[in-house]
Amino acid sequence: MPAFNATLGGSAATSYISVSKADDYYAGNLLEQYWTPLTQAEKEAALMAATSSLEVLTYAGDRCTPSSDDPLLEQALQWPRSGATCRGVTAACDLLPPAIVEATAWLALQLHTSPPAPGGGAIGTTGSIKKQKLGDLEQEFYDVKEGQSTKVDANAPLILQRYPYLVDLLGCWSNTSVGGSRLLLRVRS
Numbered sequence: 001m002p003a004f005n006a007t008l009g010g011s012a013a014t015s016y017i018s019v020s021k022a023d024d025y026y027a028g029n030l031l032e033q034y035w036t037p038l039t040q041a042e043k044e045a046a047l048m049a050a051t052s053s054l055e056v057l058t059y060a061g062d063r064c065t066p067s068s069d070d071p072l073l074e075q076a077l078q079w080p081r082s083g084a085t086c087r088g089v090t091a092a093c094d095l096l097p098p099a100i101v102e103a104t105a106w107l108a109l110q111l112h113t114s115p116p117a118p119g120g121g122a123i124g125t126t127g128s129i130k131k132q133k134l135g136d137l138e139q140e141f142y143d144v145k146e147g148q149s150t151k152v153d154a155n156a157p158l159i160l161q162r163y164p165y166l167v168d169l170l171g172c173w174s175n176t177s178v179g180g181s182r183l184l185l186r187v188r189s
Contacts, residue, residue, distance in 0.1 A: 004044035009068035009075045009093060015047040016054070016079050016096060016104045022047060025105040035109055046108035049115070051077065053107060053159045054100075054166075057174055060084035064093035086172035103169050110163060 006018040017025075019040060026035040038046070055077060061084030067075040079100055084091045091097060160166055167174070 001045075002048075004048060006047070007069055008096065009064050009080050011067035011070045011073035011076055013076045015044070015051045016077060017047060017101055019043045019047065021101060022105040022108060025101060026109075031106075031109060034113065038112065042112060043108070046112040047104065049111045050104050050107035053111065054078075054103060056157050056159060057170070059173055060086065061091045068093070084173070091173075097173060099169055099171065099173055103166055106169070107159075107163065107166065 002012075002014050004015060004019075005013050006015040006021070007013050022035070022043060026032045029035075035043075057078075059078055059081060061081040063075060063078055064080050064082055065074055067073045079096055080093050081091045082093055086097065086099070089097050089099075
C-alpha cells in the first residue's frame, strides 16, 4: 500500500486532503463523534480510499501541470485543476474547491464505516449489471429499489450509485460522462 501523501498537486499524492483538513471538516459536525475516535492510520486509509474512489470520476477543467513538488513530473491525482468555475468558485492550482474537500472527508467516513468488498460487492446491485448475453448483445440491470437513488443512471460509476449524495455535492465540478453524455437523472413514473 502506498504511503499517505496529501501534498496538493504532488507527484506522489495519495489523498486530496490531509487528516488535519478532514478533522477540521468534522469539527462541530454531527458526524464528528464517528470520525474523532479513528486512529491516524484509519483516517489516512479512509482518506486514500475516498480519493481513489473519487479518481474514477471525470471533472471540469484541466489537471494542473507540472506537479507542485517536481517540475519534471505530472501530479498524481486529478485535483487540483484549473479552467473551471462552479458555484462562483474558480478552480486554481493552489487550492481545492470546498466541494472536493467535503466529498473526500464525507466519503472517507462512509467507506470506513461500510467498506466495499473486493470487486465492489458491498456496493450493492442497484443499477449494476444483472445479466449479459453475447448473442444479440443483451444487457439487463438490477432495478432501482424503493428508497434508493433515482438520480443516478444505471451506467454511472458504482461510487455514485452507492452514494448519490456525491452527485449533488460535486455538482458542476463533476463532468461525469457515460458514453459521451452527461450523467442522466432517472425519472420514476
